[in-house]
Amino acid sequence: MSRRAPKGxxxxxxxxxxxxxxxxxxxxQNITLGGKTVIQPEVMIRGDLSxxxxxxxGSGSGNNTAISIGRYCFFSRGCCLRPPGRFYKxxxxxxxxxxxxxxxxxxxxxxxxxxIGSHVHIGEGVVIGEMATIKDYTRILDGTVVPPYxxxxxxxxxxxxxxxxxxxxxEGGHEAFELRELYKTVGNNVQPAPA
Amino acid sequence: xxxxxxxxxxxxxxxxxxxxxxxxxxxxxxxxxxQDDDDxxxxxxxxxxxxxxxxxxxxxxxxxxxxxxxxRCVAEEIVTYYCPSCLFEVPSSNLKSEGNRxxxxxxxxxxxxxxxxxxxxxxxxxxxxxxxxxxxxxxxGPYILACAYCHWSSIExxxxxxxxxxxxSQLQKLRNGGQTRLTAKxxxxxxxxxxxTGSFASTHPSNPGSDDVLDVESQFxxxxxxxxxxLSESTSAAPGLxxxxxxxxxxxSLARLMNYYNVGSLDxxxxxxxxxxxxxxxxxxxxxxxxxxxxxxxxxDESASIxxxxxxxxxxxxxxxxxxxxxxxxLSNLVSPALHGSSRLTSTLRPIPVLLRTKRSKxxxxxxxxxxxxxxxxxxxxxxxxxxxxxxxxAVSIRPLRVPGVTPPPPPxxxxxxxxxxxxxxxxxxxxxxxxxxxxxxxxxxxxRFASKVTVLCPQFEIDANTDVWDEALKSGSSExxxxxxxxxxxxxxxxxxxxxERGRNWVSIVVEVVPAxxxxxxxxxxKEDEDVLEIPMFIRIEWEADATGAEVGAxxxxxxxxxxxxxxxxxxxxxxxxxxxxxxxx
Ligand SMILES: [Zn+2]
Ligand SMILES: [Zn+2]
Ligand SMILES: [Zn+2]
Ligand SMILES: [Zn+2]
Numbered sequence: 161m162s163r164r165a166p167k168g169x170x171x172x173x174x175x176x177x178x179x180x181x182x183x184x185x186x187x188x189q190n191i192t193l194g195g196k197t198v199i200q201p202e203v204m205i206r207g208d209l210s211x212x213x214x215x216x217x218g219s220g221s222g223n224n225t226a227i228s229i230g231r232y233c234f235f236s237r238g239c240c241l242r243p244p245g246r247f248y249k250x251x252x253x254x255x256x257x258x259x260x261x262x263x264x265x266x267x268x269x270x271x272x273x274x275x276i277g278s279h280v281h282i283g284e285g286v287v288i289g290e291m292a293t294i295k296d297y298t299r300i301l302d303g304t305v306v307p308p309y310x311x312x313x314x315x316x317x318x319x320x321x322x323x324x325x326x327x328x329x330x331e332g333g334h335e336a337f338e339l340r341e342l343y344k345t346v347g348n349n350v351q352p353a354p355a
Numbered sequence: 356x357x358x359x360x361x362x363x364x365x366x367x368x369x370x371x372x373x374x375x376x377x378x379x380x381x382x383x384x385x386x387x388x389x390q391d392d393d394d395x396x397x398x399x400x401x402x403x404x405x406x407x408x409x410x411x412x413x414x415x416x417x418x419x420x421x422x423x424x425x426x427r428c429v430a431e432e433i434v435t436y437y438c439p440s441c442l443f444e445v446p447s448s449n450l451k452s453e454g455n456r457x458x459x460x461x462x463x464x465x466x467x468x469x470x471x472x473x474x475x476x477x478x479x480x481x482x483x484x485x486x487x488x489x490x491x492x493x494x495x496g497p498y499i500l501a502c503a504y505c506h507w508s509s510i511e512x513x514x515x516x517x518x519x520x521x522x523x524s525q526l527q528k529l530r531n532g533g534q535t536r537l538t539a540k541x542x543x544x545x546x547x548x549x550x551x552t553g554s555f556a557s558t559h560p561s562n563p564g565s566d567d568v569l570d571v572e573s574q575f576x577x578x579x580x581x582x583x584x585x586l587s588e589s590t591s592a593a594p595g596l597x598x599x600x601x602x603x604x605x606x607x608s609l610a611r612l613m614n615y616y617n618v619g620s621l622d623x624x625x626x627x628x629x630x631x632x633x634x635x636x637x638x639x640x641x642x643x644x645x646x647x648x649x650x651x652x653x654x655x656d657e658s659a660s661i662x663x664x665x666x667x668x669x670x671x672x673x674x675x676x677x678x679x680x681x682x683x684x685x686l687s688n689l690v691s692p693a694l695h696g697s698s699r700l701t702s703t704l705r706p707i708p709v710l711l712r713t714k715r716s717k718x719x720x721x722x723x724x725x726x727x728x729x730x731x732x733x734x735x736x737x738x739x740x741x742x743x744x745x746x747x748x749x750a751v752s753i754r755p756l757r758v759p760g761v762t763p764p765p766p767p768x769x770x771x772x773x774x775x776x777x778x779x780x781x782x783x784x785x786x787x788x789x790x791x792x793x794x795x796x797x798x799x800x801x802x803x804r805f806a807s808k809v810t811v812l813c814p815q816f817e818i819d820a821n822t823d824v825w826d827e828a829l830k831s832g833s834s835e836x837x838x839x840x841x842x843x844x845x846x847x848x849x850x851x852x853x854x855x856x857e858r859g860r861n862w863v864s865i866v867v868e869v870v871p872a873x874x875x876x877x878x879x880x881x882x883k884e885d886e887d888v889l890e891i892p893m894f895i896r897i898e899w900e901a902d903a904t905g906a907e908v909g910a911x912x913x914x915x916x917x918x919x920x921x922x923x924x925x926x927x928x929x930x931x932x933x934x935x936x937x938x939x940x941x942x
Pocket of ligand 3: 464465466467468469502503504505506507
């Protein structure tokens with residue numbers, strides 16, 4: 161990138177990702193972004209924690225994605241995405257963190273899940289434990305702690321420490337998970353929202 | 356007091372019976388209801404309103420009745436039962452025999468309700484095998500259930516498993532501490548064996564209280580066997596009645612059973628009735644006498660519990676919520692001993708099998724048409740039918756109107772200032788592909804002890820159709836559109852009476868002005884919950900023209916024209932504007 165290029169707060173990629181300059185992405189070669197994803201400042205994504213980095217005999221092949229992210233995801237300021245780790249046959253190893261489309265992660269939340277589906281809203285200050293599985297159309301309220309290995313089925317509203325399903329997403333609530341509009345509100349040259 | 360984010364709740368018509376019916380079926384009553392509506396204002400604070408007000412996304416819509424339906428009035432039908440933890444579907448036939456909990460290996464922690472994981476106690480033997488799949492050569496047993504949240508494990512109750520799968524059936528055979536236990540099925544089999552080798556009558560008195568403590572399921576099974584036996588015996592004694600094949604579940608058998616017991620009733624009013632028929636058969640019927648017949652003696656000697664309490668610390672005792680979740684899973688036949696008051700010590704806790712969850716379809720309560728139907732497969736999030744109110748009635752959003760240079764800066768606490776007029780923008784978004792006419796009505800003051808003044812500056816307006824974005828882009832040059840765009844008072848910067856504020860593709864915003872009441876209580880009287888919230892009851896009427904429904908199209912064939920019909924929908928809503936501060940708070 162040219163040094164003289166005007167510097168906005170965000171770097172906008174060809175596929176429409178908006179990555180804040182102040183976001184901390186480690187091991188970018190192991191991170192895949194589906195496009196149109198917003199990464200706000202102070203977000204940390206730990207692509208360095210990939211499977212091959214843990215195993216001694218890593219062949220270094222291309223297939224060591226640590227974090228894969230779909231389209232229209234939104235990572236709020238201060239949140240952290242970290243591939244889950246576990247002891248497997250005496251070795252500590254990391255497994256990839258996979259995430260679908262339209263996933264919102266609130267401020268200062270930590271996500272260490274194995275799988276997060278599409279249309280998932282994770283509130284502020286949430287902790288998603290290692291190897292957790294979160295299915296589509298799920299809303300995790302602020303301050304929830306999802307224990308490791310927990311599975312949360314689709315259309316759940318989840319809260320508490322430890323997390324429990326406290327409600328069901330109603331039929332009319334599916335569209336609210338769409339993040340296309342939110343995507344437009346962030347970036348270097350954003351049109352002001354209609355007054 | 357915390358500020359409040361504005362909200363819009365909508366009232367379902369099921370809260371007043373006449374309008375729930377299809378309009379065509381009750382034409383006369385509708386007129387009467389309309390007249391009633393004119394006199395009556397809706398009070399969102401009334402206790403009943405709690406049960407009829409819903410956010411838009413919770414409401415469904417019946418296309419046949421042209422009416423809103425809510426979670427309270429729809430009729431639900433279960434499409435699929437599944438375990439929310441392993442996501443396996445459970446056939447409804449299993450449900451009858453196995454109960455409503457997962458019978459695989461899904462358990463919740465009895466201490467913190469977190470999910471329990473099957474974990475091997477043994478250190479893995481071969482560390483060099485770092486295969487991607489963990490199925491082929493996993494670690495070997497014994498296995499335990501462990502909570503990754505609070506670090507409880509089944510070791511604490513002395514339970515280990517031989518196999519990593521089918522934990523439910525393994526747990527059924529294990530008491531806390533590790534001793535094996537007969538399951539209800541095994542008990543039954545054993546009894547059958549006894550019945551086939553010897554006679555039932557001769558074996559059972561010889562082993563009174565054989566297994567002293569039964570779990571609920573076994574006790575019920577024993578009692579049922581005992582009473583159906585009794586019933587068939589008494590029937591064969593009276594050959595006039597052939598009820599033996601009806602079984603115990605038939606209501607007439609139950610009535611007869613009850614009749615036997617009324618004989619000895621202490622209620623003098625029933626004596627005359629019971630005596631004549633009952634006396635004849637007195638003595639043929641008796642109560643259960645031992646464990647095999649389902650008799651369970653209450654364990655009144657609690658000295659063991661008391662000495663256990665003396666030896667334990669506070670952390671060894673269970674909490675109310677822990678005991679409650681144990682009690683809820685009693686019927687799953689995993690808790691031992693099953694009778695009340697048992698799990699007072701954490702050492703008696705049992706892992707809680709995960710409660711199943713359902714996928715449900717919903718029917719309109721009036722015309723019985725299905726208005727929501729999910730795909731039955733657990734993994735699918737699709738719906739075959741999903742008629743949500745949000746695709747028929749406009750969404751209303753509320754936010755403060757701020758005109759730079761005119762509106763004073765908002766108070767930092769986010770509260771409304773009493774007696775100071777404030778303007779809010781209501782934005783109505785039309786989901787329909789036809790333009791709609793909206794008419795609004797509010798009482799001039801809000802109901803309740805503290806009446807705030809409400810003025811809707813433009814109570815009648817039209818919203819354009821929810822057309823394609825591209826159509827709109829092509830059309831935007833036309834004078835018609837720009838004229839309509841200009842009609843809003845936003846350009847002038849001041850809200851005007853009778854004028855909308857702004858118009859967009861399929862939305863219109865209007866201004867509502869409120870003068871918040873002064874919240875003042877006398878004589879140290881407490882404010883009721885949320886009494887300081889400014890909430891406006893608003894009647895919304897929407898009119899539009901739509902393609903006629905199927906039946907009416909068929910009635911006018913050959914005209915070649917699209918048959919259009921007028922539609923109308925009217926309902927009450929409650930708009931939460933904000934919380935009113937006190938004069939003192941604002942200085
Ligand atoms: Zn209803
Ligand atoms: Zn299960
Ligand atoms: Zn626990
Ligand atoms: Zn209907």
